[in-house]
Every structure is written in structure tokens, then in C-alpha cells.
Amino acid sequence: MRKIIVMLAAVLANFMVEAQVKTPQSSPLAKVEQVVGLTNVQVEYSRPSAKGRTVYGDLVPFGKMWRTGANANTTITFSEDVQIAGKELKKGKYAFYTTPKADSWDIIFYSDTNNWGLPESWDESKVVLKCTVKPETLSKPVESLSIFLNNLTNDSGVIELAWERTMVAIPFTVPTQDIAMKSIEKTLAGPSANDYFSSAQYFYQSNGDMNKALTWINNAIANAPKDRDVPFWYLRLKSLIQAKLGDKKGAIATAKESLALSVKAGNADYEKMNKDSIAEWSK
Numbered sequence: 001m002r003k004i005i006v007m008l009a010a011v012l013a014n015f016m017v018e019a020q021v022k023t024p025q026s027s028p029l030a031k032v033e034q035v036v037g038l039t040n041v042q043v044e045y046s047r048p049s050a051k052g053r054t055v056y057g058d059l060v061p062f063g064k065m066w067r068t069g070a071n072a073n074t075t076i077t078f079s080e081d082v083q084i085a086g087k088e089l090k091k092g093k094y095a096f097y098t099t100p101k102a103d104s105w106d107i108i109f110y111s112d113t114n115n116w117g118l119p120e121s122w123d124e125s126k127v128v129l130k131c132t133v134k135p136e137t138l139s140k141p142v143e144s145l146s147i148f149l150n151n152l153t154n155d156s157g158v159i160e161l162a163w164e165r166t167m168v169a170i171p172f173t174v175p176t177q178d179i180a181m182k183s184i185e186k187t188l189a190g191p192s193a194n195d196y197f198s199s200a201q202y203f204y205q206s207n208g209d210m211n212k213a214l215t216w217i218n219n220a221i222a223n224a225p226k227d228r229d230v231p232f233w234y235l236r237l238k239s240l241i242q243a244k245l246g247d248k249k250g251a252i253a254t255a256k257e258s259l260a261l262s263v264k265a266g267n268a269d270y271e272k273m274n275k276d277s278i279a280e281w282s283k
Contacts, residue, residue, distance in 0.1 A: 037176030
């Protein structure tokens, strides 16, 4: 009897899980993603609808801070530092709050994004950027709150928020030229020491052409910063490549260099590996 009760309970529990009712959200979640120049911008928000109600000045009171949406706070993420109203906003994710007024809106970027609506306790130190914009009157009503990323150029965009017959636009600029120039300069300067090291390491580990691997690790060593010691792990890899090529004498000499630098750096693991390899190659 007890087994039957347990089985019935399991079946009932499974039925309850399967039979959960699914209904649409009154304020569905939306996500807007846009590349502006070379900067990724993402907006996540829930979209309430007017449903015949007066929005601004009633549903959303004038002069009071608003979550700028429904449910959890609206968030905006920038992959690079941007400029808004002449002020720098560091790359990252921010809660997006507003204070609507009849003739102006305060726009607030808040560093704490883990809030259901407005924070329970407002912390002014978390206000990363604040600016004021003028609202515009739309000729046609917008039923559901809508946030767009529009007026795109290589260097700028506009966050547009529209609902009912009101729209506010928040222009921003992105550092496209700086990012592009850094990319161009890096590419034209050729591979870095780490690029050469990674290539040599891959060929060594995958039993590729060891002569190419040796050339690349030598380039890595030659391109390492001149104001500090050659990385001992570079020299360790070179010694392994030399040993694989049959040059045990050269491998031992390189391993001794790596050993001295690993001792200097206090890295016991590389110290032991180099000592073990020198002993093995000296036989």
C-alpha cells in the first residue's frame, strides 16, 4: 500500500509540473542590441502598454523617479567607454532610471543593476552619470514602451525612448577612431612576443614543424620587453623545442638560463622542471 501511495505521489507531482499554466506577460521582456561603430550596446527592459491609460503625469507621475519600464530595472550595457552629454561613462552595465517632467527629463545611469524596479535604498554614490534632456511630442501615440538605438554613425548614436505621445532622445558618442587606430597600429607592427610564443607552443604540443617552432620562439624572445628579464617560460619552451630537434647541448644551455630566471622569480615549479630536464638531457 505504501509503495502505491509513493507511486501516486510521484505521478501527481510530475503531472503538476507538466500541467503548469503558461500565460503571456503583461509587460514582456525585450532586448535591443546594436553595434555603434566598434562599440556593442545592449538594452534590456520590460515593455508596459498604455491600455487606454494616461501615462505621463498619471501612470508615471511627473517629478518622481521611474524604473523606465516594468518589473526589474531597465539596463544598458556598453562594451567601451562612451560620452553622454559631454561626460564620460565607463564601459559596463548600468541601471537606467529617469525622472520625467513636463518640460525636461533627468536621465540617470546607476551602477547597481540588481534591483526589482527602483532600489530599496537609494545610494547617491552609485549614480555614475546624470544628465537632462528635453522631451518631444509625437504626432502618433505609441502603445507600448519602446527603446531604440537610432541615428547611427561610426562615432555616435541616440538612445530613443518613446511611449504614448512622448519621446526623449539621449545622444552618445563612441571611441571608434581610438579603437580603430589601436587595431591598425597593432596589426601593422606585426605579431607580438606572445603571438610568437603561442604559435611556437602550439607547434610543439601538436608535433608540428619544430624548425618553425624554434624560429617563432626565438622571435618571441627577441620581441620580449627590453626593460625586464626574458620570461623564463619562453626559455623553457625553447629548450624543449631544441631537445625535440636533437640539440641537447643547446637545450641544456637554454634550460640553465630558464632555471636561473625561474629561481630569481621564485617559481619552484619551473625550477624543478628545468633541473629535471637538464639531468635527463645530460645523460
